[in-house]
Structures are given as structure tokens and as C-alpha cells.
Amino acid sequence: MNKKIIEVSNLNFGNVLTNISLEIFEGDFIAILGPNGGGKTTFIKLLLNILKQNSGKIEFHENLKNKIGYVPQNATTVDEVFPATVDEIIKTAFVNKKSFFKKISIEDKNYINFLMESFGIMDLKSKLFVELSGGQKQRVLIVRALANKPKLLILDEPDIGLDNISQSKFIENLNIINKENKTTIIFVTHHLGIIEKYITKTFYINGVLK
Numbered sequence: 001m002n003k004k005i006i007e008v009s010n011l012n013f014g015n016v017l018t019n020i021s022l023e024i025f026e027g028d029f030i031a032i033l034g035p036n037g038g039g040k041t042t043f044i045k046l047l048l049n050i051l052k053q054n055s056g057k058i059e060f061h062e063n064l065k066n067k068i069g070y071v072p073q074n075a076t077t078v079d080e081v082f083p084a085t086v087d088e089i090i091k092t093a094f095v096n097k098k099s100f101f102k103k104i105s106i107e108d109k110n111y112i113n114f115l116m117e118s119f120g121i122m123d124l125k126s127k128l129f130v131e132l133s134g135g136q137k138q139r140v141l142i143v144r145a146l147a148n149k150p151k152l153l154i155l156d157e158p159d160i161g162l163d164n165i166s167q168s169k170f171i172e173n174l175n176i177i178n179k180e181n182k183t184t185i186i187f188v189t190h191h192l193g194i195i196e197k198y199i200t201k202t203f204y205i206n207g208v209l210k
Contacts, residue, residue: 002026004061005152005184006047011056016042020056022203026151027182029175029198031189034205040188041073043205044156047186064152069093069145071138073156073188086124086132086140090116093147108147115143118173120166135162139170146177153177156188171195 002025011020016039024030034040045051047058048070084092090112094104116122119139124132129140142158153174159167175198177183187195192202 002028002182005064007057007059007061008047009057009059011043011046011058012054013039013042013046013051014054017046017053017205020205024184024186026062026184027178028200029178029185029187030201030203031187031192031195031199032203032205033189033192036190039205040190041156044154044186044188047154062151066148067151069148069150069153071141071145071155071158073160084129085126086121086129087126089129089140090144090147093144111149112143112147115146119143119170135166138162139166142170149181150183152184152186154186154188157190158187159189159193168194171198174198 006024008022121139
């Protein structure tokens with residue numbers, strides 16, 4: 001049996017989330033569903049300690065410091081004022097909290113190239129991030145979130161801005177990463193769509209998570 005990595009107990013936040021309880025295990029592929037404004041993003045921000053709950057507990061059973069990849073909602077607006085190339089944006093995954101780049105190994109570089117090929121952005125490597133379309137920017141930021149081989153990957157409506165073909169390929173790649181690397185994935189969305197056949201758990205948020 002896979003080990004438990006996060007346990008949420010009786011979590012409350014304002015009038016948005018009430019008595020939320022769930023367990024997340026290594027290798028889970030979780031879909032968090034709910035209407036717009038229903039508390040999905042709030043729940044993610046509580047998990048990431050961006051917000052603080054009014055009551056309840058979020059317990060990490062494993063130290064995931066520097067092992068969480070996160071693509072926020074509206075990620076296409078990130079870094080738009082900075083004249084960086086796609087390659088440079090992706091390599092910011094290796095910046096530590098003191099704003100220094102850790103040395104990127106040959107293995108890391110090869111993995112970045114693999115991800116860029118897999119997500120169809122290798123030909124954009126030298127382009128400026130600000131010049132990309134919304135869907136292209138989204139794929140770049142997803143690759144950045146994966147570049148450091150996170151144990152937990154949190155995606156807040158990451159398929160927004162992707163066309164149907166890109167969505168399909170994107171979900172297939174996530175499934176491979178989930179299965180081969182045992183990466184735990186939390187995928188926030190307002191509809192299951194093509195991820196339904198891959199997910200292992202579904203939670204519904206609309207004031208209450210079930």
C-alpha cells in the first residue's frame with residue numbers, strides 16, 4: 001500500500017470551506033472538482049500555506065520542502081514583464097530561496113529536454129516567453145513545475161488555454177509521470193473531461209469537500 005503523505009482534518013476557512021477532511025497518498029492522481037468560486041483554489045492555497053485556515057489541521061507525513069511543483073490559476077500572466085526566454089523561465093525551477101541557481105546537472109538538462117519534447121515546446125526554447133500564446137505559456141510553466149522532479153504536483157485548472165489536441169497529449173503525459181515516477185498529482189478543474197479515465201480519486205468542493 002502506498003504511504004500517506006498528507007492528511008487534512010476538519011479544515012475550515014471563512015464561509016467557503018467547512019469541515020474538510022481527506023487523505024492523500026503517494027502516487028494518487030486526484031481531481032478536485034467544483035464550480036467557479038466554490039473554494040477549489042482556496043483549498044490549494046491552504047495546502048501550500050499561502051493562506052491560513054481558521055481551524056482544523058493539515059499534516060504532512062513526509063517532508064515535501066522543495067519537492068512541490070505548482071502551476072497556479074492564471075499562470076499565463078507569470079513573468080510577462082521579464083524578457084526571458086522559454087529555456088531561462090524553465091530553469092528558474094532550480095533557483096533556491098536565496099535566489100541562487102543550483103548547479104543544473106547533465107541529467108537535469110536531459111530531463112528538461114525530455115519534458116520540452118513531451119509537451120511540444122522544444123521549438124520554442126529560444127523564444128521570449130512574452131511572445132508566446134496563452135496555451136504555449138501554460139505548457140512552459142507546466143514543464144517548469146515538473147523540471148525539478150517534484151513528489152507532489154499541484155495544477156490549478158492547467159488545461160485552460162490549451163486546444164483539444166494539446167489537452168489530450170498533456171493529460172497523457174501527466175499519466176505517464178504519475179505512473180512511472182509515482183508523482184502525486186492534484187488536478188483542480190470544473191469538469192472531468194478527458195482526465196476521468198486516469199484519476200484515482202475525485203473530491204467535490206462546493207463549500208464541502210466529499
